Amino acid sequence: MKIDNPELHEFIARYLDLCKPSKVYVCDDSLKDEEYIRRKAIEYGEEHPLRTPGHTVHFDGYFDQARDRKNTKILVPPGVKIPYINTMPREEGLREIHEIMDGIMQGKEVFICFFILGPKKSPFTIPAVQITDSAYVAHSEFILYRKGYEEFVRLGKDARFLKFVHSAGELDDRKTSKNIEKRRIYIDLESETVYSVNTQYGGNSMGLKKLAFRLTIKRAVREGWLSEHMFLMRVNGPNNRKTYFTGAFPSMCGKTSTCTLPHENIVGDDLAFIKEINGEARAVNVE
Incomplete structure (x- = not known):
């Protein structure tokens, strides 16, 4: 890789060593990446x-068709409790997830993918790396997110990146995750890493979707900006006036369906970053 970032190299090496895949494919923003992963x-x-x-078409497993609230946990320091959120002591959670992940990719190919949240080369840019043994997960993220390998190269050692490790685990004869009783989605706020195993359902497995949202909320609170579950759209007014606003609308109300229609002005249908830029509130579509 051309990326000059020791932290990134150490992270990738650690989880390749732990998960023990038989083959590794590294994406570099070229068109052949998407073609290879689709194939x-x-x-x-x-x-x-x-x-x-x-x-x-992809079919999730019968018992793997929703977010797993029971086994999705925020890893926190000893003694820390967060109201209304499922938490777990950090060291205990890391120990358990690493035990489950030990050798989980044996005989499988792993894909190392680089993406960015927000537009590239902007104050909103957040790089992210996804390690997954699911071509379906990698394919889905290529559809949803901006490629980020060259942004990692540009930022080098200065890249403050999010990390995602996913394994579908052992598959059944329908090629869906078999060991659902060992499904775990652990979110480590301290290292900005999400671990997801024995699941393929998008909300559990695609790191850059709602799992990254948990990490960016924490970062936004710390740095003084907003990471919101909001759509972003433009309204056209008199004299060619263009006004942009965000809105928090419930699921299943038609945001995504509407934004796919010709001539609609929905810039983003799900997540938005909002920051103060030169004294004004500015927002971008995360995806």
């Missing part, structure tokens, strides 16, 4: 081609 998702049976060229 592997079909080859490994996680996705199936449809009659429409370029379209595939």
Whole structure:
């Protein structure tokens, strides 16, 4: 890799050593990355081609079709409690998740993917690295997020990046996660790392989605900006006036469906970063 960041190299090496994959593929922002991962998702049976060229379908396991509230935990220092949130002592959680992850990728290919939250080369940019043995998860993130390898190269040692380690674990004959009783999603705020194992459902496995949201909320509170579950859109007014605003609307009300329609002005349908830039509130679509 061209990326000059010892912390990144140490992180990747640690989890390759722990999870023990048989093959490693490193993405570098080239078009061949997406083509390769799409092909592997079909080859490994996680996705199936449809009659429409370029379209595939993925089926989650019967017992893996929602966020796992019971086994999703925030790892906290000893004695710390956060009201209304499922927490676990940090050292205990890391010990358990590392035991489950030991050798979990044996016989599988792992994909190391680099993305960014927010636009590149901006005050909003947050780099992120995803390690996953699921071509389906990697494929989904390529659709949803901006590529970030070159941004890691540009930032070098200055990159303050989020980290995600995911394994679908052992798969059944339908190529879905088998050991659901060992499904764990642990969020370590201290190291800005999320661990997700024995699951393929997007809300549990795609690190840059709602799992990253938990990390960016913490960072935003610490640094004095906002990471919000809000859409971002433009309203056109008289005399060619353009006004942008954010809004917190509930799930299933049509934000995503509406933003896909031609001529609509929804810039972002899910998450927004809001910062003070030159005395004004400015917002970007995270995805």
